[in-house]
Amino acid sequence: MGSQVANLPYPLDPLSLDEINTAISLVKKAHGETLLFNVVSLHEPRKAEFTAWLASPETAPRPKRVADVVVIAPGGKVFDGLVDLAGGSITKWELLDGEQPIITMEELQLVEHIVRKDPKVIEQCVISGIPAEDMHKVYCDPWTIGYDERFGSKARLQQALMYYRPDIDTCQYQYPLDFCPIYDADKGEIIAIDIPKIRRPLSKAPAVDYHPAAVEARGGYRTNLKPINITQPEGVSFKLTGREIEWQNWKFHIGFNYREGIILNNITFNDKGAVRPIFHRLSLAEMVVPYGNPERPHHRKHALDQGEYGAGYMTNSLALGCDCKGSIHYLDAHFPTRAGGVRTIKNAICIHEEDAGILFKHSDFRDDSVIVTRGRKFIISQVFTAANYEYAIYWIFHQDGTIQLEIKLTGILNTYAMLEDEDTNGWGTQVFPGVNAHNHQHLFCLRVDANVDGPDNTVFVNDAVPSEAPVGSPENYYGNGFYNKRTKLETEGQARTDYNGATSRTWEIANTNKLNPYSKKPVSYKLVSREVPGLLPKEGSLVWKRAPFARHAVHVTKYRDDELWPAGRHVPQTSGEPSRGISEWIGDGAAPIDNTDLVLWHTFGVTHFPSPEDFPVMPAEPMTLLLRPRNFFAGNPAMDVAPSFCTTPSQIAAGREAVVDASDRMSRLAFEGDDGTV
Amino acid sequence: MGSQVANLPYPLDPLSLDEINTAISLVKKAHGETLLFNVVSLHEPRKAEFTAWLASPETAPRPKRVADVVVIAPGGKVFDGLVDLAGGSITKWELLDGEQPIITMEELQLVEHIVRKDPKVIEQCVISGIPAEDMHKVYCDPWTIGYDERFGSKARLQQALMYYRPDIDTCQYQYPLDFCPIYDADKGEIIAIDIPKIRRPLSKAPAVDYHPAAVEARGGYRTNLKPINITQPEGVSFKLTGREIEWQNWKFHIGFNYREGIILNNITFNDKGAVRPIFHRLSLAEMVVPYGNPERPHHRKHALDQGEYGAGYMTNSLALGCDCKGSIHYLDAHFPTRAGGVRTIKNAICIHEEDAGILFKHSDFRDDSVIVTRGRKFIISQVFTAANYEYAIYWIFHQDGTIQLEIKLTGILNTYAMLEDEDTNGWGTQVFPGVNAHNHQHLFCLRVDANVDGPDNTVFVNDAVPSEAPVGSPENYYGNGFYNKRTKLETEGQARTDYNGATSRTWEIANTNKLNPYSKKPVSYKLVSREVPGLLPKEGSLVWKRAPFARHAVHVTKYRDDELWPAGRHVPQTSGEPSRGISEWIGDGAAPIDNTDLVLWHTFGVTHFPSPEDFPVMPAEPMTLLLRPRNFFAGNPAMDVAPSFCTTPSQIAAGREAVVDASDRMSRLAFEGDDGTV
């Protein structure tokens, strides 16, 4: 498709490989070669600066390219810095006190090797029933420690969840060990081991594995699935300019960072020639996975995966024809290595179209005249692996103006050892002999930097409620009256709102300055989200303190630069006292949010009570939410999608053929020529 | 695929064309040629008889084929009958008193012609601004009258919702008229007209149509969608024996009737050789679409579409490559005509497979060893048209044992006239000049005749709740404890339960006689449904009385033959005093439902506050629910689905190639050879 229009990156492009190298060189030159790089990532332009440039790219100054840098210097000293890449200068360099930056993949990978050699760990393994010479069969998933008041946040810690593999290819989560070493990154050693009062020796249950040799040994793969081919012989329907993408009236920029993974910027919809802004920026800004077993040390299992490990850092390199089928475009991701190199994740982002079934249909019962129009969807996706779990994230654009976020959970349950048939006390389920999978939640925080027909927006809570008038009263004689009760959220404090299933609650991001020409209601996008379990750890609990975004289904804040991550910038080992992130920003809640540039934060997800069918590898469990245009368009914006088939009353009355028959000629009857019965 | 094994139908097969003819002949011979046939449909065998045959088809008697017949004799006399087809005898013939059977498509189609010639209707049209000579441009959607206390249920009535088409191809819902004639079927005439106090003349707004000529006149169809082809060159992965279907360990029988449409019978899953029953029968048993405008006569708009018109009778004939893509198998449906003929709906049921994305995936962060397995789904679907609306029903089977019901709503809003910019009082939305689309709900009742590992089942309500112990207490020191609170539903009365979004409530259909070998919990299927708005018409309202199933998200009844339709057998013009159907059956609620053959009834759906983007034709709005195995299987039942790609730690350590690379070779890079940028 030709070469790039300009060599200049779009201001929201992730740092290129060269830019990361430049930033690292500048930092090394100024602060020495011994630094360990945790983060070298785009410091996004200030919104005012960016939007001024966007409004007038020829005349307004182009936002500078700035690198956000976090390093760990010898002695565990953590520095936050900003590097002006073109200027070659470090514009900020700040020593942090008692804050721990994100834990990188390299840091995670180190721990297992240390654990295997630690005499106290070896001692515990022997107690568990593993001979000392089998330490190469011992594995650990290093996790952020959450917060442990015995150690605080000065030392950089990980907790090592311990497992055993009788065979290198065996799924280790079948063989959890019952103790938990704690690793100090500065010392490079194990500083403590949490040992339970009740000991649970290594399970002797034979493994049930999902790898090919194991499946073959059990009788092999099923052979009765015939291939389904999905092809686009004329090419795809989207086009890219740099990282700006256009598809079916949609246009947006695809960003990506170490933390949130996919970021969608400057989302607009071309409404009959008028390019209308909808969202300034969409991302998953944070998540938390609290486990529900209150027994020590399981309370520490509540990963804030994005702030503590990074949805970008953990992203999979995707493979054509496996993760996605059809005609795919991939984007790579570049990240620093600890030592100051660059690693590239090939195919980090998948971009493709899918058939979406019926977009709309109507038949007239009088004459069977009919229109059937098939829909198409456009999907920007990534998959990331957080130790045992995988999260597949699909940002889906529809032709009718809807944006859907779908998340599939797959991978493997986090497991803990149990004596066979030990009472789990309701905090978990025995999913396999000797394997206790604890109750947990997966809670995600969607950040919606709204721009619905302009930056000044207002949020309303919508509740479907019956008429207040009683049955038999003149206003509601037959009792059927009901309506949409709208409540304006006036302040950040008032905007802390919960889901209400009984009223099918939705949240409406409206522009009250623009009314729909027909309904006379403000143009809006409505958040329709039905999987909103709420945080089950109680008010005042450690999780509640550390993950303030999860206290309510929705928070709304006035837009302020750098308020991106609602559990704070540096998340590992925060105590939650005081809470970082959104609770700090909201403060006393007095800031007005009526008709202003605002950000809506939505926490949704699932509560997962494991069962054996989730094990040893979990069939993908999907969850979804929608951002739907309501009173935004003057009519169905997809009426000009060509129908597959259409007949009209006039043509039927005249005995003529179909007006349109563009039905897909590649479709076939399953049993051509017969009726399929055997 | 060869000829049918036996000529005998499966006992749950719909009546064949020949069987319908036989029943009609027998009835005509006995009761005369002047009868109008409303229903000639399979009278399903008694469950005890059917299950005895199923257990031992060689020795137990084969259930007789019996036709359930409803006719209207001259004078509006309604008879319910049963016809023993092989025996050639009428075993039941009963005159009903004040009950109105389902309204057929033919009855609906009659009314418009009568309306156009009625002098009082013409008078009202002229008042609305339509010249008398333009009555051919006047249309009506005849609806069941709901219940109107002025007329009761002795006369067979329809209300005619009136519209105008300036052009034969124009969407009439843009031009609603403000008055409502009432048609008496026995008299064949209009017996009354409801005329509002405020008159609303015919809108003069120019039409915005969705038919091809109209779209062409506005600039034509978009041309930037490239085709997506979906093909199965080696054929499909399912096989049929009569109407029994097998796919990926699932086996079930596909029934169909005039009322519920698709019925899935005798659903089993082959679990490593053990054929385990799960559901005896699944269907959508009833629905109700209450409109929320309390002003007369809009309170009458609350169609119980299945009991009043029939999801089978209203079913569309589907077209290859339009409604469904890929390799499709269709089944036809046969119904009686009023005069005693048979009409056939070709392609009433669509059967096909679709790719389902990632079935499961896991990567090991240590060595990037990975398994990715793609899923497949199997879909039995139909689309039916209820006047303005279309409902697309998808019964989806997954490889992991999940059954999903997805419903897409499309078609056209029901509309009423308004003065331009008249206050809708919150009961509706002006979606187009002069067009008021009233608030409404679409509530569906899923009937689950359960058979989870045998007929004796028990239902539990599951609520995700925090530990009762306070933060800081020894039992819940860090406050993170939470668990699944299970409440057994002991009686039919206690089983009237509502949704609770705050606890992510699910309902578990368990077999307490069989425990999972690992979790030691009863094997179960769990109803996971998140779109459960509850009935907004108030307790005691007309809708509440007529649609008792909609009063609660879940009812559970002991299985009793003939308790199929929860608003009663004959639904039109019921007053709701007393309520028919499920409220009768439950009575005082004392019947125990612990460990017995039971039926779970689930009412779910959406509340729809229209907006202009729904008009003039509505982009499909999906809703979904799941029936998921929990503690049913000993492990993931889909582990033997062959992976697309797999590497293992041992093979990576040895530097060898992938163990499995079966990635789809038809997939392509979108911009082969370049990076896709322009």
Ligand SMILES: [Co+2]
């Ligand atoms: Co989970």
Ligand SMILES: [Co+2]
């Ligand atoms: Co609707």
